[in-house]
Amino acid sequence: MKHWIRIAAAAGIFLCLCGCGDKTSDRKKEEVKTTEEALMALSQEKEGWWLKRREGNQPPEVSDKIDLSKYDAYYMDPKASDSKKKRIYLTFDCGYENGFTPKILDVLKKKKVPAAFFVTKPFIRENPDLVKRMKKEGHVVGNHTVHHKSMPSLSDRDNKQEIYDCAEYCKEATGYEMDPFIRPPMGEYSEQSLKLTKKLGYKTIFWSMAYVDFDVNNQPGKEYVIEHFDRYAHNGAIPLIHNVSQSNAEALETVIELLKEESLFDKIYVSVIYDTDIKEMGILIL
Numbered sequence: 663m664k665h666w667i668r669i670a671a672a673a674g675i676f677l678c679l680c681g682c683g684d685k686t687s688d689r690k691k692e693e694v695k696t697t698e699e700a701l702m703a704l705s706q707e708k709e710g711w712w713l714k715r716r717e718g719n720q721p722p723e724v725s726d727k728i729d730l731s732k733y734d735a736y737y738m739d740p741k742a743s744d745s746k747k748k749r750i751y752l753t754f755d756c757g758y759e760n761g762f763t764p765k766i767l768d769v770l771k772k773k774k775v776p777a778a779f780f781v782t783k784p785f786i787r788e789n790p791d792l793v794k795r796m797k798k799e800g801h802v803v804g805n806h807t808v809h810h811k812s813m814p815s816l817s818d819r820d821n822k823q824e825i826y827d828c829a830e831y832c833k834e835a836t837g838y839e840m841d842p843f844i845r846p847p848m849g850e851y852s853e854q855s856l857k858l859t860k861k862l863g864y865k866t867i868f869w870s871m872a873y874v875d876f877d878v879n880n881q882p883g884k885e886y887v888i889e890h891f892d893r894y895a896h897n898g899a900i901p902l903i904h905n906v907s908q909s910n911a912e913a914l915e916t917v918i919e920l921l922k923e924e925s926l927f928d929k930i931y932v933s934v935i936y937d938t939d940i941k942e943m944g945i946l947i948l
Contacts, residue, residue, distance in 0.1 A: 704854040708814035711737070711849035711868045719896045722870055733856035735866035742898025750921075751900045752777040753867065755845060756785045757810055760878060760906035763792050769915045771799055778802035778867070779905070780845040782810050783828045790835045797838040804843035805829055805864065814852035821858055843867050869902035871895065876904045887913035888920060895921070 714723040724737055731740070739749055752770075756763065756779050770777055779796050781803060786793050796803050807813075807824040808831075816824065825844065832840040844864040846855065851866070859866050873890050875882060882890075887909050895901070903910050 704852075704857050706814060706852050706854050708812065709851055711846075711851065713737075713870060713872065715894055717893065719894065721896050721898070722894075724868075724870070728851075728853050728856065730856070730866075730868075733853075733860045733866065734864070735856055735860075735868065736900070737868035738870040738896075738900050739898030742896075748897045750895055750898075752903065753845070753869065753900055754779045754903045754905045755806060755876075756781045756905045757806065758782075758785055758906065759789050759792070760908075762908060762911035763789070763905045765911045766905060766914060767792070767795055767799065767801075769911075769918070770801070773915065773918045775918060776800050776802075778804055778841075778843065780804040780806040780843070780867075781828075781832070782806045783808040783831050786828075786832050786835050793832065794836045794838065797836065802841045802843060803832065803838065804841050804845060804867065806845055807847055810847040812848055812850040813846050813855040814850055818854070818858055821855060822862065825859070825862060825864070867900065869900045871899050871901035875907040875910055878906055878908070881907060881909045883909050884912040884916070888916055891917045892920065 709725065709727060712725050716722050721738055721742075730736065739751070742749070752775065754763075754766065754777060769775075779793075779801055781793060785806075793803060805825055805828050808827045809824065811824065813821050813824075829840040832838065842864050843866075844859050845867050846859075849868065856866055871890070871894055873882060873886070874880075875887070891901070
């Protein structure tokens with residue numbers, strides 16, 4: 663396997679989700695009206711994020727129907743091919759707790775590896791201490807909405823409510839602001855939903871690596887997870903990992919150790935996806 667150098671997590675500063683200032687101004691009203699009309703003009707056709715794996719630790723073929731760069735949406739580090747520094751961004755989807763998140767956090771802390779956790783409101787409500795721990799230990803906590811519904815199936819108003827309520831509850835329940843990253847439930851999106859999340863100050867994070875790990879009754883196994891990373895991890899990768907998976911929890915430490923032993927990851931960095939760049943911030947272990 664080719665040598666890589668960094669493990670990173672998509673990280674950032676929460677952007678205030680607020681509206682325009684002076685709503686009584688005719689000019690402001692017209693700007694809001696124009697923005698709403700522009701949103702309505704975009705396609706509402708539902709798309710499902712997909713990828714086709716490529717051997718040799720190469721980035722996958724992915725859905726290209728919509729230009730993600732227009733909407734602050736990413737599936738891998740867009741600057742990976744231009745950078746001498748190699749990174750992988752570990753991301754976990756947390757719809758509910760199945761007893762494995764504490765072990766995942768233990769491994770990440772032990773190995774000093776930052777990650778991003780996309781959480782739903784029910785997960786926060788049932789596990790506020792886990793979310794607090796994520797933030798305290800330097801991880802990103804992103805938005806996975808309240809009810810995990812397909813965003814293209816909802817109106818703009820309902821999508822805003824799903825996003826706002828999740829973020830506001832995170833602050834209320836944990837005292838921490840949610841970071842300005844969102845993962846569309848089930849990877850379903852439309853051009854309109856991408857435009858909306860960008861308007862709300864969020865960056866949409868898809869993925870470039872995935873395997874069937876979410877079925878708790880049909881787990882792939884620890885060795886499968888290790889082999890998957892060994893074969894398909896690539897520079898700038900964003901793996902989709904589910905926190906409910908026993909296989910992931912059991913394999914994570916070995917995966918990190920294997921990648922380090924093979925010089926895939928030499929040093930651990932936290933980075934921020936900002937505009938079209940991923941900017942290095944340095945090690946962040948709180």
